[in-house]
Amino acid sequence: MSHRTKRWMLAGFAVVLVFVFLICLCVGRFYVPPLQTARILFNCLAEGIFHAPLEVTWNDSMESIILNVRFPRLLAAVLVGAGLSVSGAAYQGVFKNPLVSPDLLGVSAGATVGASLAILLGCASTLIQLSALAGGFLAVFITVSIPKLFRNNSSTMLVLAGIIIAGFMSSLQSLMKYIADPEVELSSIVFWTMGSLASIKMTDVLMVAPAMLAAFVAVIAMRWRVNLLSLGESEALSLGVHVSRVRGLLILCSTVLTACSVCMCGTIGWIGLVIPHFSRLIIGEDNRYMIPASVLLGASFMVIVDTFARNLTGSEIPLSIITGVLGTPVFIWLLKMQKVRVQ
């Protein structure tokens, strides 16, 4: 595959994301005709930019559904899907290990503990989110401090530290579930650990969007260095890469992305592991293309998953359940296709 083809493929993925986004915006339990959806969206643009609103052919409920319910939710799905996938892709490159997912250094476990603590203390949803964010960062901070303590700078030491901290955090998590009031708090904690975008608001999205966008830009800008890092530490060093600095930056960006995702919608499994593989199988190992592809495919995948979550039944289905159920067969199918191509 030439670089030119790969560039066209990336453009194709971007088009797919836009299409998926628009189609899913029209789908919901409350029926809004697609034409009205388009008019409501155009009206926003027309009113906001040209100060020339369209003639109103829709009612308040429709406008509220599209602009206050579906739009923020889909936007959050895009950020979360892209964030988790790109963190997974970056980690898989940094640690030269295809089995690595974004929670490797304990960020998800830490965020979950933070959120559970806030739920137990009876905090409001904004405080729960902030507490999750703080928990995620704290966990990763402890993880990266452990190798420093032993003056051991290898990736293996870091991975080991991550496993230790994640284990510790999940014990704390169990403890909190144990002491939670089953009538009120427990179901809240359990639901939170399975992930949901059910109660997302535009303010939630705007709160985390700037940090996430900055992290996206940073990871995409460093994607060539991820290629070098994945050659191995000594090779990268000999090529003039400041290994620990690049690794540190990538870990920081991935932590920001994962912690922000977790604080918006709880923990969601699978996506950070599967989407990078998915992208790799389609576009190849080269991180210069694989990382942007992960961003676009992850976002599309999450938008689709969340649309299932809000439409399949009357009650919301936790996202982790769908990512697992939908992700597994797709992944197996992709592996099969890959094998066919190799032969």
Next chain:
Amino acid sequence: MKKIISILLSLTLILGLLAGCSTPAAEGECDSPAPSPSASSGAGADTVLYTDNCGREVEIPTDPQRIAALYGPTFEASLLLGLADRVVASMGGSLTAWAQVVYPRAAEIASINNPQTPNVEDLTALDVDLVMHWSTPDALENMENAGLTALGLSAAEPTWSTTDEYVQAVKDEYRTYATVLGDDAMERYQLWEAYFDEKLDYLDSRISTLSQEDYPTVYYIRSNENDGLQAYLNHHGAEGEVMLAGGTLVTGDYDASVNSYGTVTMEDVIGWDPEIIILGRCTDTGMIYDNPAWSSITAVQNGDVYVGPNGVFYWDSSSERVLNILWLAKLLHPDLFEDLDMVAEVQEYYSTFYGYDLSEEHAKLILAHQDPA
């Protein structure tokens, strides 16, 4: 031998860890309930054979003296039925601030952590002779194995669909508690049943003048989980209460699959467009008014979002639900119930059934879902 013991010990450790991770909520409720338990005289003179809601036959003391009222509403029920003095353990959530005002000894009752899977040694140490528990077979068996007498008292599945059946289900529930508690609990129960009937007649005499079209649509939020999307669905007590008060619960025909409360979707709520929104177990309407997603809903536009009252136990699922029905009726039909004085009603209820003279300020705090000052 040492090897076997070490293997056993490590297995126990692993099992212990697993138990710590498992959530009581995931534990299945029993699926073969016997909704109207029947008592029959058993072998001993001071025990009686009793069939609980799990269909288990249990020999219970006729006159239990040291009771663990773990299942949510049972502590308030023991207070209502005049036998709270015999309760030695309960779940923390039942020993509320108002329970402690009405009945100061509530502060001294042992609060059991993880009441759905209680520590049997704690209960044994408290010398408990009857555990009033959820209908969770595993936990019940655990307690039975430890020599405790435990009953599954939560209803496994809703058993009503009309208001008459709902009223009957509520009466059956409290008659069950009275049967189990023994002593003169049944007399106290009958007093309460008479009061319940009297209030129902009073409501009916006025609401029956309305046609079904005059019933406002109500969306009843359970707790502040999921920003107002955790709601009472069909067959929850709240539906019966709204129906009796002359309202229609918009979630009434919602596919409730397992629980009688659950998470609904924002799109459905906007589609239902309720005229009244009630917040059950939460204290602040800001959650609704401050979220633009709710802005198009009629109740929000008219400012008809209300925090439900809260007293000794949650008004939507304790004996105080009679007061909840009255409060709802006045809220839904202010013209019909202009003369209904809720403060006086609350005061009367508390003095009649809890033996506590509630001040006017306290009654107002209860109606506003506030803790005692």
